[in-house]
Structures are given as C-alpha cells and as structure tokens.
Amino acid sequence: MAVTAISIDHIARIEGHGNVRLVIEDGQVLTCQMEVVEPARLFESMVVGRPFEEVPYVASRICGICSSSHVVTDLRAIEAALGVSVTDRTAALRELLVYGSFLQNHATHLFVFSAPDFLGHRSVFPLADENPALFDRALALKALGNELCTAVGGRSVHPITAVTGGFTHELTAAEYRSLADKMDAMADFAVEAVDLFDGFEVPAIETAGDMLAMVAPGRYPVCDSDTARFVRAGYDFDCSQVEAEVEEYPVGRSAAFLARARRTGSPYLTAALARVNASWGALSQRARYAAAKAGLRPPELNPFMNNLAQAVELVDVLDRCAGLCRRLAEPDGFEGSSEPVAFEVRAGEGVGFTEAPRGALFHRLAIDADGRVARANILTPTAQNVANLEADMRLLAEKLVGEGRSEAAIRLEVEKLVRAYDPCLSCSVH
Template identity: 70%
Template sequence: MTKTSIQVDHIARIEGHGNVHVVIKDGVVETVEMNVVEPARLFESMVRGRSYTEVSYISSRICGICSASHVVTDLKAIERIFGVRPTDRTRALRELLIYGSYLQNHATHLFVFAAPDFVGLPSVFPLAESDPALLEQALELKALGNELCTKVGGRSVHPITAVVGGFTHEIEASEYLELADKMDAMVPFVLKTVDLFDSFDVPDIATEGDMLAMVMDDYYPIECSDTARFLKAGIEFDANDVDDHIEEYPVPHSGALLARVKDTGAPYMTAALARINASWANLSSQAKVAAAKAGLRPPEKNPFMNNVAQAVELVDALDRCAGICRALASGAVAGSSEPVEFEVKAGRGVGFTEAPRGALFHDLTLDGEGKVVHASIMTPTAQNVANLEADMRQLAERLSGEGRPEDSIRLEIEKLVRAYDPCLSCSVH
C-alpha cells in the first residue's frame, strides 16, 4: 500500500490563516480538508443591540479590502427595511466605492499573491528585483483604487461618507474628471495583465460545483441588483430569500461555516469567474475583447481561470468607473447624493453586493427603534470553502493519476487555493 499525506501548514500568500490536509492511498484520494484555523470574530454578535446608524461602520471592520462592500451591503439591508429608495446618483457613487476595492483587491491578489506561483518564485520580493516596472505599475493600480475609495468614501479603508439613503460628502466635478483620466491611463497595463495571466500554464480541471452571481438585464451588476442566480441549477432568487436557497453547515476541521445549494446539495463557487460566466455579454467592449482573446467565455469552469477573470474585471472596472466619473462630473446622473428622508421601522432585510471575492449577504432584523435584533453575514470565502475542497480533491486525483511527485501535487494545490483568492479572516466573521 502506498500512502501519501500532504500537509500544508499555513498556506502562504493568502489573507488569513489556514492549512490543507490531503491523504492519498494507492492513488485514491481519501481526505481533503481546508482547515480554516482563524478564531471566531463575532461580528454578528457585536452589532446586536446597536443602532442602524452604527452597524455599517462596525461590520466594515470585517475586512480591510472589502470594507466598502460590507458598508454598502449593510446599507442596502437597512434600506430594504425602511423602504428607502436611493437616487441614481447615490447608486453610482456606491458602485464607484465598491469598484475602488476591486482595484485594490485584484491588483494585490494577481501580482503579490498569485504571480509568484507562475514564475517560480517564493514571494513577490524577487519579482520586485527581476521586473520592478511590472510591480510598480501594479502598485500604481492599487493606489488608484485607494484614491477612488478615499475620494468617494472619505478614506481608503473603512469608508465613512456612505450612510442610509445617500452620502454625507461628494467631491467636485474636476476631481471626477481627474480620476477618469487616471483610469484611462491604466487600461493599457491591465490589458497586458490579462495577456500575462492567460500565458501561464494551469491544470485542465473543471469544477463540478455550481456558481453563484448577482444578475441583472443588460448590465454587469455589483451593487444595483437584488437578484442572485445559481448558474448550473438555473435558480434565481431575491436576496431576501437567501435562507431558502443557501444552507450553511459546520464541519469539524474548519472554523468557518461551509455552504451549499439548498435545493441540490451541491457546493458552489462565487468569485470573479462566476460573475464573468453570468454577465459576460455585459462587459465593456475592451474587457469583452480581452476576455475573448484569453479564451475566457462562458461556460468556463476551470477555477484556475479566476485569475484571468479578475484581470478582465480590472479592464471592465476602469472602463466603467471612468464613464461613471465623467457622467457624475457632467451632471448626467440624475438626483442628489444627499441622504433622502426616511422613517425608522421594524423589520427584516437582506443586503446583497458583489464584493471583489464574490457574493456577500447581510441579513438584518431591526426593532422599532432601529436597533439590531438579529444579524447574519455570509462572506464569499465562507461560501467558497466547500467547493474549493471538492476542486482540491479533483486536482489531487488528477495529479496522483499522472504519477506526479508529492512536492508537485502540494504546489498545485496551493496554487488552486490562491486562485480562489480566499480571505480566511473574513470567513470567520
């Protein structure tokens, strides 16, 4: 009997702490575990009893990258309870705010976390020496994301200007135009980024799980819809009905709850790849051409292609945000961004956005004074772990069947984990 035990203690170049445990006996994969070893952070308990005015500021601390998404998701949940309808201008600003975190996240993940895998380097530091211009442009892109979040949200992390029904501050038209010009100037670099990640060799696998993404007719939505779709099962649902369609469950080896499709029992992936599959036709023209050139067309089921999908989203985000900024500067976006009037009410509402790493749900119940009675949060990484384990099993079986040595299998599994771009700290919110 031949037994191979692959243990990776502390996966490098991801956010948070996690281990991988894989056991292969006589070519058969017996155990695959993604051990999320982060302790519970109790954000759902922290907001209980707090006023609706405080909730978004507290939950934004779940993540330093996706903080804008947590703020907007909470605000959407509260607005569904109060019956608030934000203006088109407020929605445009919220979209810019979330896209700022896309620029921050995707640039960091692709060049600091993922790229070293494909150029045979242990970290980003040798890359900084071998190709300093490449890394410098990547950092410029992240800085642009920081600037966008600062201009719209009041600061680069944990925004403070977004409130129920609007924003407390908005920049001048000249600043929007300056941002738009900077975004246009970064497009050639991100187009090269798509080509770069398309050039990397990856294992040929196809996830057997489902995919989940926000959907909307004739648009690439990240904030402006409340409708989610399981692409394989063909199930669409309103965010308020999330508990009817997604089931969370505990496992002994993980500090995070795992998730599956309630109707089918299947695990699922929610990420840039799921969004591209759901809304490919609604990408900007430059992004669509870049995706097609890279062979990224739906249905794309290889989870390693999430890296390429993130690069394509960078093209789309820059195109889209430049257009939004110019429309805001010209006054073409209707309405004011000042908070609208509303009445505090008791009730339940679920906010839903597409955070950089995937679908994010905040389920809030408020009492008549607007204080939180119950809160439940589903982060993208927590939803992804079960599907990641299934993909790791498939990959290990493939590589073991090819007779790959243990070190090679270990490296490819680590690359797969990083392709998912997990934030394990967020998964134990």
C-alpha cells in the same frame, strides 16, 4: 501499501490562516480537507443592540480589503428594512466605492499573491527585483483603487461618507474628471495583465460545483440588483430568500461554516469567474475583447481561470469607473442628489446584497422600532466558497496522482488552486 500524507500548514499569500490535509494511499486520494483555523469573529453579535447607523462602521472592520463592500451591503440591508429608496446618483457613487475595492483587491491578489506561483518565486520580492516595471505598475493600480475609495468614501479603507439614503460628501466636477483620466491611463496595463495571466499554464480541471453571481438584464451588476443566479443549475432567486436557498453547515475540522445550494445540494463558487460566466456579454467592449482573445468565454468551469477573470474585471472596472466619473461630472449626468434622503425609523428586516471583489456578499439585519439591531447574519464569499474549494482540491489531487506527479508538484498545484480562489479565511468564520 504506499501512503503519502501531505500537510500544508498556514498557506502563504492568502488572507487569513488555513491548512490543507491530503492522504494518498496506493494511488487513491483518501482524505482532502481544507481547515480554516481562524477564531470566531462574532461581528453579528457585536452589532446586536446597536443603533442601525453604527452597523456599517462596525461591519466594515470585517475586512481591510472589502470594507467598502461591507458598508454598502449593510446600507442596502438597512434601507430594505426601513423602506428607503436612493437616487440614481447615490447608486452610482456606491458603484464607484465598490469598484475601488475591486481595484485594490484584484491588483494585490494577482500580482502579490498569485503571479509569483507562475513565475517561479516563493514571494513577490524576487518578482519586484526581476521585473520592477511590472511591480511598480501593479502597485500603481492598487494605489488608484485606494485613491478612488478615499475620494468617494473619505478613507481608503472603512469608508465614512456613505450613510443610509445617500452620502455626506461629494467630489467636484474637476475631481471626477481627474479620476476618469487616471482610469484611462491605467487601461493599457490592465489589458497587459490579461495577456500575462493568459500565458500562465494551469491544470485542466472543471469545478465540482455550481457558480453564484448577481445578475440583471443587460448589465454587469455589483451593487444594484437583488437577483442572484446559480449559473450551472440555471435558476434565479431574490436575495431576501438567501437563507432559504443557501444552507450553511458546520464541520468539525474547520472553524468556517461550509455552504451548499439547498435545492441541489451542490457546493458552489462565487467569485470573478462566476460573474464573468453569468454576465460576460455585459462586460465593457475592451474587457470583452480581452477576454475573448484570452479564450475566456462562458461556460468556463476551470477554477484556476478565476485569476484570468479578475484580470478581465480590472479592464472592465477601469472603463466603467471612467464613464461613471465623467457622467457624475455633468450637472445632469444622474438623476437626483447624493444627499441622504429623508426616512422614518421603523421595525423591519432586510437583506443587503453586493458583489464584493471575492464574490457574492449577503447581510441580513432585523431592526426594532427604536432603530436598534435585533438580529444580524453575514454570509461572506469565502464562507460560501470553502466547500467547493475542498471539492476542487480533491479533483485536482486525483488528477495529479493519476498523472504520477511528485509530492512536491502536488503540494504546489494545490497551493496554486487555493490562491486562485483568492480566499479571505479571516472573513469565513462567524
């Protein structure tokens, strides 16, 4: 009896800490486990009893990369609970803020965490020495994301200008035009990034589960729709029904709750790849062309292609943000002011829903008549992804074992798959 045990402790180049356990016996994968070893974060408990105004600032501390997404998601939950409607201009500014996180995250993940895998390096430092021009432009792209978040949100992380009903500060027309020019200047590099990741060879597998993404007719939405879609199953639901549609459940081997679709019992992937599958036709023209050239078209079910989908989104984000900034620079570019709208505090409950860089993000808040939080629940992208990642790891391991690949090769490809999911394991625990 030939037994091989593969243990990967503290997987490198991801956010947070996690381990992989594989046991292979006589050519069969007996055990495949993704262990999240992060301690409980308790953010839902932290906000209970606090005034609703404080919640976005607390929730933004969940993640240093996705902090803008957590703020906007909380604001949408608060506004749903209080019956607040925002102007088109405020919605556009929130979109810019969320897209700043996309630039920050995707540039970091693709070039610092993922690219070394495919270029034969164990870290980004040899890549920086080998190709300093590529490395410098990647850092410049991330810096542009920082600049966008700072300009719109007041800080590169943990924004402070976005509040219930609007914003406390806005840029001048000249500042918007300057940002638009900077977006345009980075677009060619983003297209090159698509070509770069298209050139990397990956195993041919299809994800075991479904895909979940925000959808809206004719658009590529990230923070202004309430509709979520299970892409493979082909049905939509309103974000207010997320707990009725998504089941979280504990497993003894991991600190993270796992998730599955209640209707089908299927695990699922929520990430850039899910968004591209759901809304490919609404990508910017340049992003759609880059995706088509790379062969990334729906249905694309290989989870390794999430890297390529993120690169395509970089092109889309730069085009979209340049257009938003130029419209915001015009006096009549968007209807209404970004100043916070008037509202009355009341008891209520609401769900906020956005697309964070890593996938769908849901916040539920119940607010009492005094404006204090009575209950909170947060469902992050990685918390939703862990079960599907584990299932895909098993598929990958079975394929590699069947091909007679070495233990070292299996270990490397499994690590590549984990990084392709771009997990934030720190965010996956409650």
